[in-house]
Amino acid sequence: MAPEQPVCAADPGTWCARFYQWTNNDFLAQSADTIMSKTFAITLIVVVALLARYLIHRAITRLIEGATSGAVSRLVRSRIQQRRRPGAAPMVSQRRSQRARTIGSVLRSITSAVVLLIATVMILAEFGVALGPILASAGIVGVAIGFGAQNLVRDFLSGMFMLLEDQYGVGDIVDLGDASGTVEAVGLRITTVRDLQGTVWYVRNGEILRVGNMSQGYAVAVVDVPLAHTADTGEASEIAAKAAGERLERDDLSDDVLEPPEVLGVDRVTNEGVILRLTVRVSPGRQWAVQRALNAAITDAFDDAGMPRPLIFPRPVDGASPTAAGKG
Secondary structure (H helix, E strand, C coil), rough: CCCCCCCCHHHCCCHHHHHHHHHHHHHHCCCCHHHHHHHHHHHHHHHHHHHHHHHHHHHHHHHHHHHHHHHHHHHHCCCCHHHHCCCCHHHHHHHHHHHHHHHHHHHHHHHHHHHHHHHHHHHHEEEEEEEEHHHHHHHHHHHHHHCCHHHHHHHHHHHHHHHHHHHCCCCCCCEECCCEEEEEEEEECCCCCCCCCCEEEEEEEHHCCCCCEEECCCCCCCCCCCECCCCHHHHHHHHHHHHHHHCCCHHHHHHHHHHCCCCEEEECCCCEEEEEEEEEECCCCHHHHHHHEEEEEEEEHHHCCCCCCCCCCCCCCCCCCCHHHHCC
């Protein structure tokens, strides 16, 4: 005796009839309409999710490429060339490229996670799964993970804000408190800095409380020249201004100078003598080289003019850090 087929299998052309014909199984035949409707819905959700992810990733990639090689980058390079700083354009280009790539990678990862989460929730809803307990459990697990990894989360958030605010970039000379030197890499979790002795420091972004950037916009070379109490400060100022102007006109420093030097006069009086201060605005990162060159030129000019110098040199000013002497 042949097995009794389900009632829906008697209707030709239906999914029930086709499933019963293919499998000869009552349960699959009776569930054929549900299986096919869910399959189509799930397939549609997956296809739409993949398409949305592809389009968003493509838009982010084109945006990043435009930011690194488009009109904005050309404008930045033209301004740098106007300041006549050799080698600055490649450094800024590298900095902008790394910053853009990092932000683009973060945006693509966030996009993928959001699209995957939405698609997963929609697929579970198609199967009639109660999402309330799942979401509540996921929230509790997320809070526990966030509490246990709060330092890691703080590092990532701090890195994101540093990148968005452009506090520093590759090639900048920075003071991060515990470490100072040239920035070699900027990541979401750590910043890599190489100091004057060549030591590479890996600084967690969440531990950076302050940033002193010596490479943004312009820098100021400060030259403090000691003189004896008996020296004629007016004559010394004229000699220093002339010597500084002649030294800065040479080819090795002319491209670094943004404004003519300014003699501020006597900065302070000590027991050993008086301090004559001269400043000049220069390209970022070149203040130490200019400072050393001006110190040597003004010292030679004072010696040639017989300008009296103190027998014991005063201590250097607070702004002249030990690491500054070796930069440039």
